Amino acid sequence: MSSNQQELSEPPSDAISALKFAPDSSSRLLVSSWDRHVYLYDEHEGQPNQLVRKFEHRAPVLDVCFGKDDDEAFSVGLDWDVRRIDLTTGEQSILSTHEAGVKSVVYSSEHDLLISASWDKTLHIHFPSDMISHAPNTVPLPAKPFSLSRTPTKLVVAMANRLVHIYDLRTLALLCSQSSQPPPNTTELEPWQHRESSLKFMTRAVACMPNDAGYASSSIEGRVAVEWFDPSESSQARKYAFKCHRQASDNGVDIVYPVNALAFHPVLGTFATGGGDGVVALWDANAKRRIRQYQRYPASVAALAFSGDGKFLAVGVSPGFEDGEEVLGEGEVKVFIRELGENEAKGKGTK
Amino acid sequence: MGKKKRGHPDVEEVLARPWCYYCERDFDDLKILISHQKAKHFKCERCGRRLNTAGGLSVHMNQVHKENLTNVENALPNRAGLDIEIFGMEGIPEDVIQSHNQRVLQQYYEAEAERRAATGNPGPGGTAAAGGAKKPKFESPSDLKKRLAEHKAKKAAQEAAGGSSGDVTPLGAGHGAQSPAINHSPLGFAGPPGYMQQQPAFSGPQGTPPQSAYTQPYGQPPQYAQAPIQSPYQQHPPFSQPGFGGPPPFSPAGASPFSPPPGQQYPQPGVPSFPPQFPGGPPRPFGAGSPPFHQGPSQPPHNHNPSAGPIPSRQGSLPAAPGLPQRPSFGAPHVNAFQLQQMHQGHIPGATNPSQTGGFPPQQSHAPPNEVSEESTGGTREQDHSREGAPGSAQYDTPQPAPANATSVDELISSAAKDVDGSKPATTEAGPEKKAKKEKDKNTRQVYTDNDVSPEEKMAQLPRYAFVPDYREETVLGPAEAAVTGPALGEDDVIDRMD
Numbered sequence: 001m002s003s004n005q006q007e008l009s010e011p012p013s014d015a016i017s018a019l020k021f022a023p024d025s026s027s028r029l030l031v032s033s034w035d036r037h038v039y040l041y042d043e044h045e046g047q048p049n050q051l052v053r054k055f056e057h058r059a060p061v062l063d064v065c066f067g068k069d070d071d072e073a074f075s076v077g078l079d080w081d082v083r084r085i086d087l088t089t090g091e092q093s094i095l096s097t098h099e100a101g102v103k104s105v106v107y108s109s110e111h112d113l114l115i116s117a118s119w120d121k122t123l124h125i126h127f128p129s130d131m132i133s134h135a136p137n138t139v140p141l142p143a144k145p146f147s148l149s150r151t152p153t154k155l156v157v158a159m160a161n162r163l164v165h166i167y168d169l170r171t172l173a174l175l176c177s178q179s180s181q182p183p184p185n186t187t188e189l190e191p192w193q194h195r196e197s198s199l200k201f202m203t204r205a206v207a208c209m210p211n212d213a214g215y216a217s218s219s220i221e222g223r224v225a226v227e228w229f230d231p232s233e234s235s236q237a238r239k240y241a242f243k244c245h246r247q248a249s250d251n252g253v254d255i256v257y258p259v260n261a262l263a264f265h266p267v268l269g270t271f272a273t274g275g276g277d278g279v280v281a282l283w284d285a286n287a288k289r290r291i292r293q294y295q296r297y298p299a300s301v302a303a304l305a306f307s308g309d310g311k312f313l314a315v316g317v318s319p320g321f322e323d324g325e326e327v328l329g330e331g332e333v334k335v336f337i338r339e340l341g342e343n344e345a346k347g348k349g350t351k
Numbered sequence: 352m353g354k355k356k357r358g359h360p361d362v363e364e365v366l367a368r369p370w371c372y373y374c375e376r377d378f379d380d381l382k383i384l385i386s387h388q389k390a391k392h393f394k395c396e397r398c399g400r401r402l403n404t405a406g407g408l409s410v411h412m413n414q415v416h417k418e419n420l421t422n423v424e425n426a427l428p429n430r431a432g433l434d435i436e437i438f439g440m441e442g443i444p445e446d447v448i449q450s451h452n453q454r455v456l457q458q459y460y461e462a463e464a465e466r467r468a469a470t471g472n473p474g475p476g477g478t479a480a481a482g483g484a485k486k487p488k489f490e491s492p493s494d495l496k497k498r499l500a501e502h503k504a505k506k507a508a509q510e511a512a513g514g515s516s517g518d519v520t521p522l523g524a525g526h527g528a529q530s531p532a533i534n535h536s537p538l539g540f541a542g543p544p545g546y547m548q549q550q551p552a553f554s555g556p557q558g559t560p561p562q563s564a565y566t567q568p569y570g571q572p573p574q575y576a577q578a579p580i581q582s583p584y585q586q587h588p589p590f591s592q593p594g595f596g597g598p599p600p601f602s603p604a605g606a607s608p609f610s611p612p613p614g615q616q617y618p619q620p621g622v623p624s625f626p627p628q629f630p631g632g633p634p635r636p637f638g639a640g641s642p643p644f645h646q647g648p649s650q651p652p653h654n655h656n657p658s659a660g661p662i663p664s665r666q667g668s669l670p671a672a673p674g675l676p677q678r679p680s681f682g683a684p685h686v687n688a689f690q691l692q693q694m695h696q697g698h699i700p701g702a703t704n705p706s707q708t709g710g711f712p713p714q715q716s717h718a719p720p721n722e723v724s725e726e727s728t729g730g731t732r733e734q735d736h737s738r739e740g741a742p743g744s745a746q747y748d749t750p751q752p753a754p755a756n757a758t759s760v761d762e763l764i765s766s767a768a769k770d771v772d773g774s775k776p777a778t779t780e781a782g783p784e785k786k787a788k789k790e791k792d793k794n795t796r797q798v799y800t801d802n803d804v805s806p807e808e809k810m811a812q813l814p815r816y817a818f819v820p821d822y823r824e825e826t827v828l829g830p831a832e833a834a835v836t837g838p839a840l841g842e843d844d845v846i847d848r849m850d
Binding site: 015034103202255287 | 415416417795796800803805811816818
C-alpha cells in the first residue's frame with residue numbers, strides 16, 4: 001500500500017493548516033502552513049510533486065484555496081488579511097482585512113465569490129473580479145466560524161456553540177452585489193437554514209457532498225455527522241452520526257481524538273476523515289460503512305484533500321496539533337500524496 | 352467401561368451440551384455456540400456486523416440501516432421470533448429447554464438401546480435386567496411409542512389446562528405467560544410432575560438405565576444441597592410460622608424432593624419453591640407491593656401443579672412450565688450466578704443462591720418491581736429494544752446516542768462474552784462498546800477538551816505564532832523567496848491596522 005503513496009520531499013517546516021488541489025490539474029497542490037508560507041507543488045521536469053514555489057506571508061497561514069483557475073489562489077491567516085496570490089508571478093494583493101485571525105476561505109467558481117471566515121465573527125464576501133468598484137461585504141455571524149465548505153449552490157458555515165448556517169450562494173451573491181457601501185459594507189444576511197450541529201462537541205471541520213445533497217461535519221470528540229440539506233422530514237430522518245478516530249488504551253480507556261479533516265471524493269461521493277490519531281479512513285456516506293482505513297500516519301492528520309479527478313488524496317500530517325502545545329521541529333511535518341486505485345475509494349454498495 | 356464411554360457419551364454429557372435455541376444444533380462448547388449464534392443468527396446482513404443478541408441486531412438494523420428486523424436468520428420456523436432474548440444458552444424458555452432435553456434423552460436412549468441390542472452388552476448399572484436386554488430391541492419401538500403417546504396426551508392435557516408445553520413454540524400465544532417462569536427458582540420447579548411426565552420418554556426398553564439418568568440431569572447437586580439452606584429461614588420466625596405453618600414441611604420436601612410419590616408432594620409443594628426466594632428478602636419475584644410471605648403460600652402457582660387448572664396470573668412471577676427440570680449447568684451459569692448477584696445486589700444483599708445459576712438471568716434481572724407488570728406481557732426484551740430505539744434516527748443523530756441497550760442484559764452479555772472470550776474485551780464487538788457507552792465518562796479520554804476555543808486559536812496564542820507588526824521588515828530581509836513575497840505586502844494597509 002505504501003508504494004502508491006509518495007511523501008513530498010520539501011514539506012513545510014511547521015504544522016500544516018490546509019491542502020488544496022488545483023481545480024483543473026491533479027498534480028498541482030497548495031499547502032498552507034503555520035510556518036508563514038503557502039507552498040505550491042506540481043509536476044516539475046517530469047518529476048511529480050516537486051516544490052515549485054513558496055509564498056511568504058507575514059503570519060501563519062490558516063487556509064488557502066484556488067481561485068478561478070490553476071494560477072490564482074487565495075490565502076488567509078493570522079495576519080487578519082485575505083490575500084490573492086498570483087501563482088505564476090508570486091504577486092500578492094490584500095482583498096480585505098478582518099479584525100481577527102482568518103480561519104477559512106472558499107472560492108465559488110459558479111458565482112465568482114470569495115468567502116472568508118474570521119474569528120472576528122464575520123464573513124467577508126468578495127467579488128474577486130470586481131474588487132475596485134465593490135468593497136467586500138461583511139456578514140456578521142453569531143459565533144466564531146471554525147470551518148467553511150461549499151457546493152455549487154450552498155455555503156455551510158460551522159461555528160462555535162455548535163451553530164451551523166447554510167447560505168444559498170445565489171441569494172448571497174445577489175444580496176451582496178446589491179449592497180455596496182463604503183467599507184466595512186456590513187450586510188445583515190439571514191442564512192437559508194439555521195442548524196445546530198448534530199454533534200455535541202465543537203465542530204472541527206465541515207465538508208459538503210459533491211452532489212450538493214448534504215454535508216458531513218466532524219467534532220473534537222471523535223465523531224462525524226452526515227446530514228442533508230433538504231429540510232423535509234424524510235431527508236432529515238436520514239441524518240446520522242458515528243464514532244471514529246478512537247483508540248483503546250491498555251487500561252480500558254478510550255482515547256478520543258478530534259476529527260481534524262474531512263474531504264469528499266469529488267466523483268464517488270465517499271469521504272475521508274483524518275483524525276488526531278494519525279488515521280485516515282474512507283467512508284461510504286450512503287451505505288454507512290467504512291471502506292478502508294489506512295495505516296497510521298506518524299502524527300495527527302491536520303488536513304486532507306482529494307484531487308479534482310479523485311485520483312489522488314493528499315494527507316497533511318503535523319504533530320501536536322491538538323494540545324496547542326509547541327509544535328515539534330522539522331521532520332515531523334509531512335505531506336503524503338496517495339494515488340488511489342480505481343476502486344480504492346469506491347463504496348461497497350448497500351449489498 | 353472406559354472404552355465404551357469414549358464411543359458414546361454419558362447421558363449427562365449429552366444433556367450438558369450447549370445447544371442453539373434457534374436451530375437446535377448442539378455444540379461442544381458454549382464459546383462455540385455463542386460464536387455460532389453471532390455468525391448464523393445475529394449477523395447483520397447489511398454490514399456483516401455480528402451482534403450479540405437478536406434484540407441487539409434489531410436495534411442495530413433500526414438505527415444503522417433504518418430497517419426493521421422481523422425474524423432471526425437461519426432459525427427453525429417456530430423459533431425465528433425476536434421476542435425472546437437469547438444469548439448462548441441464556442434466555443431459552445424453560446419449556447423449550449425441557450422439550451429439547453426430552454428429545455435429547457429420547458435420542459440417547461434409543462441409541463443406547465440399539466447399541467445394547469446390537470452388542471448384547473448390559474447398560475451401565477443394569478445388572479439383573481441385562482439378561483432380558485436383547486429382546487427389547489423389538490419391543491422397544493412400540494413400547495416407546497406408546498409411552499410417548501401417553502406422554503403426549505398428558506402434555507396435551509396440561510396444555511389444555513393452561514400449563515405450558517415444551518412443544519409450544521416461542522411464538523405461541525401462551526408464551527408470554529410462560530417465559531417468566533424463570534422467576535421460579537429451580538428448587539421450586541415442580542420436580543415431581545415433570546419427573547412423572549418424562550418418565551415415559553426416559554424409560555427406554557430397559558427399566559433400569561433411566562434411573563441413572565434421572566439423578567444426573569435433574570438431580571443437580573446444588574439442588575440437594577439446598578436443604579441446609581432451610582435453617583436460615585427458620586431463623587426468621589415471621590417467615591416460617593405464618594407462612595408455612597412451621598418447619599416440619601421443610602425437611603421432607605427439601606431433603607429429598609424426589610423421594611415422595613408425586614401425589615404426596617403436592618400438598619406442600621409450595622415449600623420447596625420458597626427457599627430460594629426468601630434469601631432475597633425483598634419480594635422481587637412477587638411484584639410490587641405484594642406482601643411477600645403471606646402471599647406465597649396462598650399462591651397456587653407455586654404448586655406447579657399442572658393439573659391445578661389455569662393458574663392465576665401473578666405479577667412478575669408467572670406460572671412455570673410444568674415439570675421444569677433444572678437446566679444442566681455448564682459454562683455460562685457460573686457467569687450468571689455472578690451476574691445475578693451483581694444485578695440483584697440491591698435486592699438480595701449477599702444472597703448466594705446456587706439454584707439460580709440455571710435461571711434466566713436476562714429476564715430475572717429485568718424484574719425490578721416497577722417493571723414487573725411488563726414482564727408478563729411477553730417479548731419484553733423486544734419491547735425494550737424498540738422502546739429505546741424508538742427515537743430512531745433522531746436519537747441516533749445526537750452525539751451521544753443514548754445507550755440503546757443499557758439494561759442489565761447487556762451487562763450480562765458483555766461480561767459473559769468477555770468471560771467466554773477469555774476476558775479479551777476486543778473480541779466481542781458489541782459488548783465492550785455498549786459498556787463503553789454506559790461508562791462513557793469514565794472510559795474515554797478526549798485528546799482535546801476545550802469546547803469553546805479551537806486548537807488553531809490556541810496555537811495562535813503561542814508566542815512563536817504571534818503576529819509581529821514589524822515582521823514585514825524581516826521578510827524583506829528574508830531568504831530567496833522574499834523577492835516573491837516582497838511586493839505583495841500591502842504596506843499601507845498593515846500600517847493602518849497596526850495603529
